[in-house]
Amino acid sequence: MNFYEQLVAEMNELKENGLFVTIRTLESAQGAWFEVDGKKVLNLCSNNYLGFANNERMKKAAIEAIEKYGVGPGAVRSIAGTMDIHTQLEKELAAFKKTEATLVVQSGFNANQAVIPAITTKDDAILSDELNHASIIDGVRLSKAKKYVWKHKDVKDLEEKLKEAKEAGARRLLIITDGVFSMDGDLAPLPEIVEVAEKYDAIVMVDDAHGEGVLGESGRGIVDHFHLHGRVHIEVGTLSKAFGVVGGFVAGKKELIDYLKQKARPFLFSSSLSPAEAGAALEAVRILVESGEVVERLWDNAKYFKEKLNALGFDTWHSETPITPVMLYDAKVAKEFSLKLFEEGIFAQSIGYPTVPKGLARIRVMISAAHTKEDLDFAVEKFEKIGKELNIIK
Numbered sequence: 001m002n003f004y005e006q007l008v009a010e011m012n013e014l015k016e017n018g019l020f021v022t023i024r025t026l027e028s029a030q031g032a033w034f035e036v037d038g039k040k041v042l043n044l045c046s047n048n049y050l051g052f053a054n055n056e057r058m059k060k061a062a063i064e065a066i067e068k069y070g071v072g073p074g075a076v077r078s079i080a081g082t083m084d085i086h087t088q089l090e091k092e093l094a095a096f097k098k099t100e101a102t103l104v105v106q107s108g109f110n111a112n113q114a115v116i117p118a119i120t121t122k123d124d125a126i127l128s129d130e131l132n133h134a135s136i137i138d139g140v141r142l143s144k145a146k147k148y149v150w151k152h153k154d155v156k157d158l159e160e161k162l163k164e165a166k167e168a169g170a171r172r173l174l175i176i177t178d179g180v181f182s183m184d185g186d187l188a189p190l191p192e193i194v195e196v197a198e199k200y201d202a203i204v205m206v207d208d209a210h211g212e213g214v215l216g217e218s219g220r221g222i223v224d225h226f227h228l229h230g231r232v233h234i235e236v237g238t239l240s241k242a243f244g245v246v247g248g249f250v251a252g253k254k255e256l257i258d259y260l261k262q263k264a265r266p267f268l269f270s271s272s273l274s275p276a277e278a279g280a281a282l283e284a285v286r287i288l289v290e291s292g293e294v295v296e297r298l299w300d301n302a303k304y305f306k307e308k309l310n311a312l313g314f315d316t317w318h319s320e321t322p323i324t325p326v327m328l329y330d331a332k333v334a335k336e337f338s339l340k341l342f343e344e345g346i347f348a349q350s351i352g353y354p355t356v357p358k359g360l361a362r363i364r365v366m367i368s369a370a371h372t373k374e375d376l377d378f379a380v381e382k383f384e385k386i387g388k389e390l391n392i393i394k
C-alpha cells in the first residue's frame with residue numbers, strides 16, 4: 001500500500017468501528033436554530049451558551065475593530081502584534097475574573113500549551129485528573145515533568161499521588177483539573193482539591209472552558225462559584241464557548257502572567273487574535289459586567305429542560321450544569337435517536353466510545369440562553385415521541 005492507501009485503510013477501519021467523524025456544515029449563523037446540510041433545525045449541540053456567537057453588540061464591536069485596526073494583527077504578540085485592543089481585553093477580562101492579570105492567546109487549546117510546559121521542568125510533578133481535556137493531556141506531554149494521573153474527581157487518590165511525588169523529591173507539584181467536565185456536565189471538587197493542595201504546598205490550575213460565562217456571578221467561572229479567589233493559582237479559560245468568539249486566556253497573579261509573556265510558546269511563536277476577535281470578546285466581557293441576566297436565562301432554560309426530561313423518565317446522569325447528557329447507554333440506540341431527532345428538525349449529536357466509556361452512550365444536549373421556552377417545549381415533545389418509539393421511556 002502507498003501512503004494514501006494506508007490513510008484510506010485506516011479511515012475504513014474507523015468507519016467499521018463506528019468511530020468515523022461525519023462533519024456537518026452550517027449554512028447560517030450559530031443560534032437557537034440554524035441551517036445544517038440544507039435543513040433548518042433546532043440547535044441542541046453547540047457551546048454557544050449565551051447566544052453571543054451572533055450577538056448584535058458584539059458584531060458591531062468586531063466591525064468597529066476592523067475599521068480601526070484592519071483584519072490581521074501582522075505579527076506575534078512579542079514582536080509587533082500587540083494592539084491596544086488586546087491589552088484592553090486583557091485588562092477588562094482580569095477585572096471581570098477578579099484576578100490581577102490575564103494573558104489572551106489564540107484558543108483555549110493553546111492556553112494549555114502556553115502554561116503547562118512553561119512552568120514545569122524535569123524536576124517537577126504534574127498531577128492530572130484522568131478525564132481531563134485533550135488540550136491538557138497534550139500540554140502535559142510537552143512538559144518534561146513527571147506525570148501522575150489520579151482517578152476522576154477522587155481527591156483521596158490525588159492525595160496519594162501528591163505524597164508519592166513529594167517523596168520522589170519533586171520541586172513543584174502542579175495539580176490540573178477541568179472545571180466542568182464536558183461529557184457529564186459535572187464539576188471538579190475544587191474546594192477539596194484546594195484544601196489538599198494547600199496541605200502539600202501544590203499549585204492548582206483549573207481549565208474552566210465550560211464554566212467561563214456559565215458558572216459564578218455573571219459567568220465569572222468555577223473559582224467564583226466556589227468562592228476560591230486567591231486560592232487557585234491558574235485559571236485557563238476560553239473565549240470560544242460562552243463568550244461566543246474564539247480565543248483562550250490564562251488568569252492569575254501578575255508575576256505568573258509576566259512570566260508567561262517571556263516563556264509561553266503559543267504567545268511567542270504564533271500570531272495574536274485578530275482585531276475583530278479581540279473587539280468582539282471585549283464587548284462580551286462588557287455585556288457580562290453590565291448584567292448577569294443572560295446567564296440567569298441560561299440556567300433557567302437548563303433547569304426547565306432537565307426537569308421536563310426527567311419527568312418523562314429520561315436519565316440525565318450527574319449533570320450539574322447546562323450540559324445535559326440524555327443517557328441511552330447503547331451506542332447504536334444513541335445514534336438512531338440522533339438520526340430520528342434530525343428527521344424531526346432537531347440537531348443533537350450522539351456520543352459514544354471512546355469519547356465516553358463503553359455502555360454509557362448518550363445524546364449530549366447543550367442548552368443555550370438563546371433558546372426560547374417554545375424551542376425547549378418543541379425539543380421535549382420530540383424526545384418524548386422518539387423515546388416512546390424506541391422503548392426508552394413508557
Ligand SMILES: *Cc1c(COP(=O)(O)O)cnc(C)c1O
Pocket residue numbers: 107108109110133135136178179182207208209210238239240241246247248
Ligand atoms: C473546549 C475546551 C478547550 C478548547 O477551547 P478552544 O478555545 O475551543 O480551543 C480547552 N479545554 C477544555 C476543558 C475544553 O472543554
